Amino acid sequence: MQYIAPHSLDEAYRALEASDARCLAGGQSLMAMMNLGLVAPSSLVSLRNITSLRGIGVTADGGMRIGAMTTHAELAALDVAAAGPALLAAAARVVAYPAVRQWGTIGGSTAHADPSADYPVALVAVDAIVEIGSAAGLRRVPAREFFRGFFETALREREIVTAIHVPPGPKHGGAVYQKLSPVAGDFAIVAVAAIAGLRVSLAVGGYGPIPLLVSGIEITDDALLAAGQSLANATVPPGDHRASSAYRRRVLPELIRRAGRAAADRRLG
């Protein structure tokens, strides 16, 4: 296996021209897969030395541009008022374990698109934009279109996630990320990312290959439960060794009610 450590994005794009080349970001997902024999790339392109992939900046609208190599720990430590970034920080805090948060990155997690992971759900809820770079330049894809299936995204060959743009979310809004998992730090059976302004938008994870979005729910118990029930009725979530499809449907309305209420409680003013 070839290992390349470019110092610029241009170098990285060139390195990705090798066949079966993969990017190495934090390694917390990729290395596990390699150790289990699930992938064996012929070439690994480390993004570690590309400084333009790092850094968090506040944008003019009060949102954030988060460099792809930003770690979960860096995001988790953010103390932000704006609901969009706050939701991302909340998700970052419950990813796996401390050592994984120390080195795992938002870019890596987004590109990996594990349907049980936390970031995709949060990104869909906040309506984030995924910034993608290649030798041809930059393009942007809304998170709501970026995640296509099991470990499948809108990324094309030789493209790299360069940043995530997070809108500020509703003014004075509140946001929470809640996950139901068998043990702490595990992948979620069901996860709900909720962002509340006058109404609630939320994304649900664990309900299929990509997060499901429900927007514009009124902030009352009845409306939230009904939205959950509708979604549960309309979809057939997967059944696996963690939980059956029936259980995922059974718990969703209450999980949505709780997440919606909790997000609303965090609104300011």
Next chain:
Amino acid sequence: MNDAEPAIGASPPRLEAGDKATGRAQYADDIQVPGMLHAAILTSPHAHARIVGYRTDAARAMVGVKAIVTGADLAGPRSGGIIKDESMLARGKVRYVGEPVAAVAATDATIASAALAAIEVDYVPLTPVLSIDEALAPGAPLLHEEYAAYAKGIEGTGHDNVVWEAAIAEGDVEHAFAQCDVVVEGTFDTQAQHHAYLETNGCVADVDAAGKITLHVTCQSVHHVQQRVAEELCEPMSRIRAIATRVGGAFGGKHATNIHSIAAWLARAARRPVKLVLSRMQDFEIQRSRHPARIWMKTGARRDGTILARDVRIVIDGGAYADESPPVLTFALLMARGPYRIPHVRARGQAVYTNKLRAGSFRGFGNPQATFAGESQFDDLATQLGMDPVALRLANAMVPGDLAFGGQPVPSCVARECLLRVRDAQRDAAPLPPRFGRRRGVGYASMSHVSGLMGTAATVQLRADGSVALLTGCVDIGQGSDTVMVQICADALSLPMGRVSYARQDSDASPYNWKTAGSRSTYMTGRAVAVATIEMREKMFAHAAELMECAAVDLELRPGGVVGVRGVPDLAVTFKEIALRSLFKAGGPLAATHGFVFDGPGFDPKRASLRQLAFANLGVYTFGAHCVEVDVDDATGEVEVRRAWCAHDVGRAINPVSCEGQIQGGFVQGMGYALTEAMQWNEQGWLVTATFADYKIPGVLDSPPEIHPIILEDPDPTHPVGAKGIGEPSLVGAAPAIANAIRHATGARVRMLPMTPERVLAAIDEHR
């Protein structure tokens, strides 16, 4: 550290704790031997299939491949436990996905893997049976067509896919149920739990020029490994040596196993050392699990709460090979009455073969299954009687002098005291503030267990400077037995612990010990150590009497290695002087050995009807009780264990901190059994939970921040120090206590383990 006072009842730090804390401790995978080859195992992709051919030429021709073995190379008799139904590699047939079929030793791991990929095995798939029901269905495919022809240590009554059948009965249950005012009945199902020790199974097999094999092995008994490997390789035991490495957890999952024999075989064939350490996935797929079980139980009582009768049927799923199914079944039946004086009890059971990895020994050994059913049903009975569950237990608890189920006298019994201690501790504790939206429940479980069994020995030798060397065959699997043995020896000689050396277990040099298992080490090997040390003391006194020209009866031991004359402070000799006399003047090197096989009373066939039990007598009874507080989210079924109190009678706490650690660790392992752990297979018999990502053991955030161990000491009269055992009981009570707490919180009874949020919610919904 080694200068601590040798008091039994003190808690000196473990002898090897420094090595473990600094990374110096050597576990199997840490061992490197010059010229070492790497082994890899090819496993079966079929749950049930005939093997009709192997092609290994391409693999043998690869550069770096030094030895290959397949089932076709095995010609000796089958091996196994009571039933000799297996070999180190599949022969003629594969019976589970993951069964070792072939193995390779090569100069590095990459070549070994490539060689495996080049081995071709031809299979004719057969229909598998993957559950108890499938195994018992009329006309089910048979796993062991030649069962009748297998050599057996005890003649069994197995037939079709039934490995073993057994029964214990006392009194007349049918008549007794007719006298009962209240009868409850229920069926309970428990799952395959994995030991999930942090260190996987593995060994390094070294070979000398004459072909003698030495295994450096993480195991629970060097003697058992030696015996099993010798059997598989058709060698005398004098040509197989097993030396224990440090062991990174075992819990029953590191008894002698195929991989030890495979490594030894490859080393012998290649005439080079071979390392074989399982990956985590392979360890999940190849080794052993706890027996899944289905327990049907019926219990009846009079209106006043006197329990008259219990009827139990237990079926355990033994997987592909018999292994320890007969004794596990027997023990489950023995424990089915619980620590109660129920006069009419019938317990019948079967162990069945299925096409999954074999189930074997695992902390509790059938008792967790039986007690989950019994203690859950106990609370249901209390509800039907309108009685408090603790009061009902107290009213029926065994007392000293009672007979256990099957007739063994139990002179020492603190069942009631354990229950009262946890009840009072919970009541006295400051209440925990409730969690918003959660329902709080408190649950209890009582349990008994047995410590003892089989044979062991210990040897004490005096060194030239008055230090002492202690040798036993008892492998410390992390529970602290090394330290306890030295404490016992040092205490009996009034020596500081630093003056007692303790040898690593080596089948060529250590006295025999059956296994570190069955909560038996402190009772059995500790007893041998105590008696041997006392004998050593007598021999030293004989020399001292000569040296000081007095009678041995006038002598006394003084701290620090001195023997003096009672009442004469100035007259004394040192251990060193005694040693030198023995080595150079008279008598010869001083040594004392004590060995015994468990000699307590067993079953009483005049009292109980006993059929096909896999052991005759067992050990000493111990008792315990748990009290658990849980919070249940009745919208999701999630259960959080907030606090636990675990009272256990250990006879005598030689190292109280170690006892506490065993209690706390056993409770959390039992909590995993109760709530989150389950090995699961798909319809083709593939294990889908073969990593820690899918098989979830509790982490610190899943475990209660308070687990209060309460140690009771009711000394056993047959042990010089009074000790019993503690290794297993603390796991046994966790699941039923949690189940009872869930019921207390929600009214819902969950009868299947693990009690996942889904199952708990389903039970709550049913109860609503």
Next chain:
Amino acid sequence: MKLHSVLTVNDEAREVLAPSAASLLDVLRDSLALTGTKRGCNHGVCGACTVLLDGRVARSCLTLAADVGARPVTTIEGVAGVDAYSRVQRALIDTGAIQCGFCTPGFVMAITDLLARNPRPGREAIREALSGQLCRCSGYIKIVEAVQRLAGGTHE
């Protein structure tokens, strides 16, 4: 394909020739004979492989050795410096928190990292910091107690 590199491990420059796909765990154990760091699962869940990378906890089985570069690595062998034991090791020994010991090096590294950032953590902070380290023997109680002792009390 083998790569030649120089790693800084426990303040020493160590030359390594290892496959390019090797993890830091592989290199530590197989190339540098530093076997104190353990392989419990090799897929990033158990934490037995925990080291400090650039002063922070890292799972060495999930760290590509080739990607370490000049960042210093501290393993269990380097934690005590010139003393026999660090205070973390001493506390675990004295509290009776060590049973089979296989998880212990990983816990030592995680606790060392915690106390370097937060010298007086409360019980919840301790449990949170240790949430990625599995132990099958102890039930975690005495491990947390050991850290509470080091933190100077048992405040919540």
